[in-house]
Amino acid sequence: MARPARQRRYDEDDVRVRPSKGSRPRTKERPAHADAVPALVVAVDRGRSTCLVTGPAAAGDDPGGRRVTAMRARELGRTGVVVGDRVALVGDTSGRVDTLARIVRIEERRTVLRRTADDTDPVERVVVANADQLVVVAAVADPEPRSRLVDRCLVAAYTAGMDALLCLTKGDLRPAAEVLATWAPLGLDAVVTRREDGALAGLDAVRERLAGRTSVLVGHSGVGKSTLVNALVPDAGRATGAVNAVTGRGRHTSTSMAMLALPGGGWVVDTPGVRSFGLAHVEPGAVLAAFPDLAPGERECPRGCTHDEPDCALDAWVAAGRAGAAGPARLASFRRLLAARRGEEDRGEREERAGRAR
Incomplete structure (x- = not known):
């Protein structure tokens, strides 16, 4: 006959207490971050924003301001950070290598330039915030101007409450008046640049219209947008390329968006070349x-x-x-x-x- 198993005695070591989900009571109140440092977002790349800290917070730094790498704080939820945003930073805002600050607040945007991936895409994508002017860059030839793309950019500018400027490049290849006639009824302000003796002529008129403003340059690849930016901002170092002789289209050279300070005051935002500009969000x-x-x-x-x-x-x-x-x-x-x-x-x-x- 089998002997009955001895019943095991339990002690306090066998008692497990489940920890609570939080040690502090939940609250809907968020920190005010009254000591947050104001900054301007000048670049965004894979979730990291390059912010320029200016004003009293950057006293003693380089005249252009202190560059700080930051990431979006969790409390911002799904709110995206874009170039041109005015933000508030906390954490390590020293700008030293391998340091990271947090963006805890995005100030109200004055203007928002939007586009969609195509005309059937209901999702709006913010291109840039707080810009005053959209500069549509097109070449008079090589490649041929795409009037519908220019028209779409103008629609985006008008609905965003931004001024529009048409900048025609390569004016030495064809009389610009032939191209400008397309938009003459709109009363659209326009400037023309051209090559003269190996230099870019017509820059004074461009600088005059960009001075003291935040301008976004948009155009398809190969129109000379990066060449124009390098002439306006000598140390920009934006990559340039040639037009494909077979397709007549430009190759993508600028792969990221950059906000650059103009020597005479103001900002210029260089964007990658676009093949389309969706306007599904525009009525x-x-x-x-x-x-x-x-x-x-x-x-x-x-x-x-x-x-x-x-x-x-x-x-x-x-x-x-x-x-x-x-x-x-x-x-x-x-x-x-x-x-x-x-x-x-x-x-x-x-x-x-x-x-x-x-």
Whole structure:
């Protein structure tokens, strides 16, 4: 007969107490970070932001300010940090090698330049914050100007509340007036640069329009954007490249966005070359707001009017002369911008193509 197993005695060492989830009571109050250091984000790369600390906090540093590497604090949640943001830093803001600060606050943005990956992508992506001016850089030739890309950039600038400037490069290859005529009805400010005796001419006009402002340069690859930046900021060191002789397109040289201080005051943001500029987030009414001479005519439009259909009241508004002498050309330009937003031909282009077919 088997002997019964001896019952084991338990003592205090066998008692396990589960630790609580937190040793401190939870609270919704967040630290104020009253001692946070103000800074400007000049570059963002793989979750790390290069911030420029200026003002009293950077006293004794180099005149351009102290560069500090920082990461976004958890308390910011999903809020992204972009070039141009004014932020508040805590932690090690000395800027020494292998140190890392935390971005605990993003100040309210004055302007936001947005784009989407394409016209069917509902997700907006912030390109840059707090810029005053969008400079659309295009070449008059080599490569040929892509008017629809320029139009899309103008739509993005108008809806962001930014001024727009057209900068045509390579003016020595073709008369710039032929290209400028496309945007003349918009009253768009424009400058032209060209090569003369191996140097870049026309820079004085560009500097005049950039002085004291934060300007974003946007354009497709090969138009001379990086060459322009290197001429404006001699120590920028932005990579430059040539146009592909087979495809007629430029090669990507700038692979990252950089915010650079202009010698005469102001900032210029160099962006990588773009092949497309999605505008899925832009509504037609936002584009029309950039045309104050046409906007009042919208009141007579039928409900849901796309402003590019036979019943659009803007045609009658212009025909009555209520938009001024430039009304017809302005309306055509407005509809071209709407068509560029949709990624298709506008009504005038369709009618012209149909006439050629007949």
